Amino acid sequence: MGTEKPVWNNETARKIVKEKAALPGALLPVLHDLQTHFGYIRPNFVPEIAKALNLSRADVHGVISFYHDFRDKAPTGRIVKICRAEACQSMGVDRLEDHIKGESSITLEPVYCLGNCACAPAVMVDGKTYGRVTSERLEELLS
Ligand code: FES
Numbered sequence: 405m406g407t408e409k410p411v412w413n414n415e416t417a418r419k420i421v422k423e424k425a426a427l428p429g430a431l432l433p434v435l436h437d438l439q440t441h442f443g444y445i446r447p448n449f450v451p452e453i454a455k456a457l458n459l460s461r462a463d464v465h466g467v468i469s470f471y472h473d474f475r476d477k478a479p480t481g482r483i484v485k486i487c488r489a490e491a492c493q494s495m496g497v498d499r500l501e502d503h504i505k506g507e508s509s510i511t512l513e514p515v516y517c518l519g520n521c522a523c524a525p526a527v528m529v530d531g532k533t534y535g536r537v538t539s540e541r542l543e544e545l546l547s
Contacts, residue, residue, distance in 0.1 A: 414452070420434065421452070430457050431453075472516075483513065483529070484513070485518070488516055491524040492517075497525035504542065504546070527542065
């Protein structure tokens with residue numbers, strides 16, 4: 405669930421880039437589309453993106469590393485997004501992160517507000533949001 409993406413394929417990636425290349429500010433839409441399709445943006449495809457959009461490689465790398473949502477590796481296992489924003493921080497969300505950090509079967513991603521602040525701390529597991537999550541509940545969700 406959530407992680408079953410096609411393996412990276414340069415032909416398909418080129419088509420995706422071409423579809424959006426003419427847009428003003430095409431880089432973000434292109435990166436989003438690549439990540440939506442493959443689940444990540446392959447680092448050795450960055451020069452092609454840069455060339456197609458007339459940007460430097462550093463520009464493209466900079467944007468990929470600036471936005472936490474972009475990945476440069478294929479995600480493994482379940483995708484868990486833990487909210488790092490204020491309401492969830494104040495409800496001890498750090499404990500949840502400490503609890504599952506280092507689990508190889510999980511791709512852990514920070515997110516800044518899941519729109520579920522009233523039920524902090526909030527996490528998203530495989531695209532579904534849960535509120536008032538305790539360490540025990542998180543284990544249950546992942547089992
Ligand atoms: S602050 Fe965590 S869901 Fe809004």
